[in-house]
């Protein structure tokens with residue numbers, strides 16, 4: 037994917053300390069799939085606690101092109117999706133290329149229409165991001181799948197049949213595709229080595245409210261028994277553990293004190309344990325948690341793995357924390373090989389990071405130094421903004437749209453926590469592929 041001339045950037049005044057409280061909305065990586073799951077039932081689905089992020093509006097536009105009427109009210113935090121009796125089964129390339137999560141409509145469309153044509157997705161520049169497990173799962177349920185003119189075309193004219201599907205790896209996306217395709221299939225589908233992320237549990241909960249029969253979501257074995265029809269429901273999206281984790285790490289990085297309202301500590305056990313080892317004080321409350329860091333953090337190692345392992349989506353923040361820590365640490369990335377391009381940007385701010393294959397070795401420095409940098413994906417962008425907060429002088433983070441894709445009013449929240457951060461027009465000419 038090529039961008040020219042990103043329109044906005046963050047401008048960050050350094051040497052900040054974050055102090056105060058933030059509210060976490062529903063999870064990006066759940067709401068996008070819940071919006072796709074609404075395709076499974078005729079009628080109006082209402083989602084609540086919907087985050088005000090760019091990806092939600094892309095998904096709403098995608099659903100509109102399929103014949104639905106999707107309305108997002110960012111002030112109320114709701115999305116209503118009116119799904120007609122007949123939905124179209126072909127997804128437009130222009131929208132799909134902006135949003136990796138658009139592949140989530142593949143399972144629901146195939147289950148509901150017996151045919152789906154979804155352009156091969158774009159999204160973050162973080163690695164190869166295959167679809168082989170999605171495809172193999174659907175094929176074992178009787179679908180014929182091929183790639184044609186840049187589209188994944190899946191067909192099951194006489195419907196999908198239940199099957200036993202073994203995933204080579206607990207892929208979040210493949211687990212969701214198969215689960216959503218299986219709810220209207222005939223018979224029982226068993227997904228072995230399924231992903232266990234809280235977002236999978238949330239999607240299974242909404243599907244169950246719609247009338248689906250699903251057992252084992254949140255475990256490595258999910259069993260789905262197909263039903264004839266589902267009904268539209270009203271559902272509250274699970275809080276975003278990655279956004280909550282971002283604020284937790286932000287408190288530690290800036291040696292601040294943040295109350296993360298609506299953050300679920302039970303979804304962040306490993307990251308919070310790492311922060312505790314780094315020297316942070318963590319208090320779990322009824323409606324969230326609080327992270328306070330008084331002194332310079334100690335360096336801590338981390339290895340990204342599927343849930344309940346350390347989330348790849350918090351890896352960039354962990355590198356940033358280590359970059360200003362007292363000591364040296366190793367961060368290992370096991371999911372997305374492209375995510376270390378972030379480390380190169382961080383070195384522009386004076387961080388000592390050396391990468392070799394899956395590993396990043398970081399030696400903490402007392403202070404970073406402000407510079408212009410570029411966001412390469414949602415998490416990298418947010419981490420660079422946080423790094424700018426603990427740099428001397430001013431930092432500018434270009435390609436701000438990456439951050440807008442996953443964080444509701446990131447700059448506004450930072451200002452409310454006491455930082456001097458603005459989003460402004462960007463005149464930097466940028467080209468990358």
Ligand code: EPU
Nearest residue numbers: 065137164165166167168169170207208209210371372414
């Ligand atoms: N993979 C394959 N073949 C497949 C499916 C996955 O090789 O058929 C590989 C991927 O290339 C990757 C690994 O398996 O190396 C993990 O992929 P997974 O399917 O688990 O991830 P995803 O569904 O593509 C979601 C989130 C990511 C998050 C990962 C891991 C969404 C829209 N995206 O991606 O979120 O990092 O799970 O937890 O849900 C983000 O929010 O910034 C983000 C990138």
